[in-house]
């Protein structure tokens with residue numbers, strides 16, 4: 001029997017999953033990946049093989065009330081039906097917030113789960129959805145080992161000063177500090193960079209995770225020393241629908257002068273801002289690029305995105321004391337040659353020269369000359385969760401055996 005694990009990434013109405021085979025010692029190997037979306041409404045399930053071919057698909061009517069619990073049990077049943085020679089041994093979960101306490105992935109028990117629930121106010125739009133499947137599995141598959149893998153832990157290496165807000169000390173004691181997110185993505189990039197460029201892996205590197213969520217991370221020898229997201233996943237770069245860094249005074253204006261409730265203000269900042277808010281058209285870079293010539297607001301949204309990336313890169317170059325390399329990853333970073341070219345052109349002052357032909361074909365190396373090296377490296381957060389889940393499990397088994 002090949003042991004397998006499920007990696008889950010749960011959102012408010014979606015459940016993304018990947019199933020990994022875990023051959024002895026070797027890297028976990030993807031077997032299937034899929035998604036439930038429209039949970040609580042018009043739910044839909046799709047599962048694909050490693051080549052992207054659809055293996056199975058199903059839709060439910062709204063009356064059938066497919067929630068996270070039913071979706072998860074459907075997935076377990078689907079797996080049992082298709083697993084041939086495989087045995088489910090654990091479930092790894094993406095959990096957005098590990099707070100100050102969880103600096104590494106952890107085997108979940110009741111006390112861990114309670115500690116993670118305490119962090120809900122720090123990430124109210126993500127944490128509850130991430131924790132729900134953990135509770136469901138504890139109830140429906142008691143004894144199934146579950147590992148929580150955090151978006152924050154990779155940034156625990158930041159110095160105290162890098163995580164500090166200039167606020168009264170009591171605020172820090174309440175957990176108000178910079179954490180940083182997208183850590184699973186940065187962990188993956190740091191882990192593979194040596195295969196692309198061993199010298200660069202030891203150097204001063206800025207990773208640009210540019211997807212629907214977007215942030216930058218400064219790596220020194222593969223370790224995070226600074227990042228653009230802070231207390232919440234709202235900070236830093238403008239994103240698909242999130243505003244990125246804004247003056248805190250704007251929030252007071254929204255509450256006091258515009259008489260918005262905190263919930264309404266939060267909704268605007270998380271779901272109606274960013275590329276969508278500025279363009280008035282879409283949060284999707286493909287749509288904005290297609291309309292940029294004809295629609296001035298689409299062009300402004302892209303220009304602001306690139307401008308903010310360049311300003312934040314400047315800040316991280318200062319934190320690193322220089323720059324040896326820049327890595328583009330995630331949906332926009334991996335696929336949008338125009339964004340990469342615009343960012344590269346704004347970094348000519350740092351000696352960066354784009355190889356335009358390599359950029360147009362996706363690299364992986366897209367720079368030329370003696371300046372900073374620039375690479376396009378596809379991220380793989382699920383593989384990091386699979387790796388972390390396996391290593392937490394083996395550590396637990398070793399502890400039990402000794």
Ligand code: AMP
Pocket residue numbers: 210211212213240283284285286330331332335336
């Ligand atoms: P992610 O959150 O990493 O899945 O990235 C999703 C985003 O990547 C989408 O909303 C698009 O804005 C962007 N994206 C995906 N494919 C392309 C593409 N071919 N060209 C430009 N942007 C893309």
